[in-house]
Amino acid sequence: MKGQLTSVYSLRVFVAIAGSFSAVSPSKRPFSLADPSISLPYKKDTISIALAAIVCGVIPAAIIAIVSCSIAAWRARRADVHLRGQVARRELWEWLTGWLGLGLSFVTAFFFAQAVKNLVGKPRPDFLARCNPDSANESAYALEHYDPAGRVLVDWHICQTKNGGGVGISEFNDGFRSFPSGHTCSKIFLLQRLDSYGICANPSTFVLVAFAGLLYLSLWLAIKFSVGIPILYSDRMHISKDPPFEHGGIYDEASSLRRQNAAPPLYLVALILIPLAVAIYIATTRYQDGKHHGFDVVFSAIIGSISGYLGLRLYHLPIGKSAGRSWGPRGRDRAFGIKIGVLTYAEPVENERRTEDIEIGHTNL
Template identity: 40%
Template sequence: MIPSKRLVASYIFDWIVIIAIAALGGGVNNITPNYRPFSLLDLSISFPYVEKEKIPTWLLIVAGLVIPGVIIFLVCLIFVPGPVVSKRTSKALIWRRKFWEWNTGWMGLGMSVATAFMLTQCMKQLFGKPRPDLLSRCNPNVDAVSTHRLGGDGMGLSPLWELVGATICQQADKGIFNDGFRSFPSGHSSFSWAGLLYLTLFLCSKFAIAIPFLPPRPYTTDTPVFEPSPNPTHSILPTHHQNPTTKTPSASPPASVPLRNQAAAPPAYTLVIALIPICAAIYICSTRYSDFRHHGFDILFGSFIGVVCAYFSFRWYHLPIRRGAGWSWGVRSRERAWGVGVGVTGYVGAEGWGSKDREGGGLENGREEAV
């Protein structure tokens, strides 16, 4: 089958957009932040400046992006498409599914960390909140408080109890100085949660790690009922109640399976798979507090950004964990790859994802679903 160039180009453009979002965040980081006024007697910004961070930026990238990317690749390479695939399925279809799950897994990860990075960097520059170690970075000229005074009503208590501007600082290193006004929100927190929570959601999806869930089943006359298998080792599958000799529906009332037997909890050890990335994100956040880089609220809000970006990006490319059987969404249709008009229900269509001159392959003949 010859893939549609139009469709392939639309997903290449997805990658371009994701990279552009990350580049925007990196570009914004070079802008001088807003300098919020501060007081020289403010104890919340008087912590010492720690030169060696527990989690430097390069290690954050490894933990929040590189390691999740490697794990996603290995899971797709080894476990996809899973044991439900027929042994007669061609190798080409199997490798197509592996590549598709790998691509969507990486696109979701890229969107998550890129969006969190861009939002965090923009907010840092806009708010200009002092870090807990600002005074150590600033090296203020204490004798010139009156010259740099911007506000405050504390002169009756102390001449230093004033709001002063950043011009009072004598720090020669502009990098250290400007970074002192980028406390809100925490970039380490948002980035780590964006990458590591996304990894947790991905692993939970692939290995069905979720609280048992019963999807709603609207009543129809064609809805199959559940019958207990005569062999307890066999799984319970939906089937129509039929007479084994006539192959027609029986007049006797069909058997049903109790609700408690329609779902089961995963093995408890699988929680370790889900919790390790989360625990790593929590540890990274804690280092920003112990290294005096962020206030508590900065870390909480940065974590919130990362959590929202991770969930949004996962659901953008993947089915719900409890109802998706570990799969990502299918490909867009060829004709709807770049957008749809008013009144069109979605981005899939009957024509599949092959090129126009080869209508026989792909989704339209149902082989892709079998993979």
Template identity: 35%
Template structure:
């Protein structure tokens, strides 16, 4: 809303030199990518793709056949919801920042003189500066009667097409990379990664293989770290087999939106609508908006297995409070002061109970199965037998 309001405001009009060749290009009525088509490419198409991916690819092949249909559709709708929230947050942020900066800076476009139609007969009347034959004049010298065309001539910095295209299409590339598991293969930073046997030619033939395999399996079965369930294969049979490159054709699908945003940005230079720096800075605004918006609603691509963050807790929907630090959690996770007189062993048991309960709620499962709530509370009162 504020971005649209900024777009209809009259911008600042920076004085310009009539002899400046950088603003002497012809004004073209026909753009390669008009504003309407920009909305189709950067907003409508990404929204449709996000919807299609969530309907047909979510929740993926790891779902058990016993999962109810309503639970599966609830996950589909949630992924669709967060996918669109991230997309429109990215576009809105890019549009708001760009529109505000355009009006603040008031930089002339490369085709300003063609739009302006300056009144050269009264040059001295509108002259505000100049040096050694250079005449710097104010915008009042323009005889253009269409104020929309004239005002738009002072909105060169930053490029709105570039920021909007990058905001929508780079977000789409990140979304596809997340859902299609397209990430650069990497080695985990787990303790098993420091084993020298993993870097030999045939690690399964080393003497330490059996021992390391047993240790790794025990660690995996006892692990409560939710990010270890991201799909990354922590195999000790060899560093080269810990991960693999995704198929190239999937990379092509994810990178097409990125290349499309570059093409849209390039048309603003060939259409004489923006200077080079205007396009680069506008593209940077859109890229930052896209990355921020994606991470605002989605887990990291290399660790999140393609999922978005879950909903906020009901009691923290609008406010979490100081000292909480998270908008997901339960009321029973509030810190309780231990009673005086407990020995260190019982305090450790109580703390372990709390940690396990917190981890059970925070673990990243595909479709968590509802289990009966255990309302057993640890006995916080000291035993009579305590010395």
């Protein structure tokens, strides 16, 4: 497990780099004072930064810890006394991989959002309210080019907010960060506070991190409780020992296939969908509050979902084949890399000690 500390430090480095992007002024695209898509009134966020930090970061991490500890306690009670220490170490690994995957999901979404939003410089739907434009002198700031609708495009210097008017200079700069949508704040990342890197607590990105954290939690719960679409483990026809199912006088020899799997309980399906539903609600509030355009929300939800899935699959087996388990740790001599010709970071099977390989059913767990 010591090799995993490099993963923690790597995540912190990427957070520090991404956080430094907050100090960079975003690109400022020309805009039209007659553009209705950026003319919504400025209003406060329905979901505050602090609440989003708790919902998208603290709660998923706490749930992962509670579930992991509960499983560890249950398995330890069923294990032989001399194996309980090994069970505890294995469940500690499950806890660690759960948090590492969550951290990777956050960092991937956070890094992408921080890097892209300043490059794009897309005005928010409530940008004109943030801008407080000097409409009387529009001609002085007009550009030679016109948009397809025939409206005059003006330079951002027409905004009086930059001189202390309007809603504030920080809100003005944030007005050019509509794309992508996520949520950054000084409390959202669990491995280390982002404000230690000088990141301002403002809702410059929102939906990306919401989906990265909450979709990851949904998928992680699906793995732990084995909730997934039933799959066939073998396509071969097996003759069941039970009386065959008869339909229309013809014996159905494939009836044994239906015994390979079954649908999970619906209450578990509902349980794992709750975090995803919360992420969708957070996304809708960003559109409702006039902070992001529809495309921004949808695109960011997709990227956040990809980040969540990446964080999960890097540390966990596929849902249908995991039996509630994550990938094992890297080999002792492979913690920092592998040689050319070596296929996997895992410890070679012939080098594993049998007492450390606790399989389900071998120790009455």
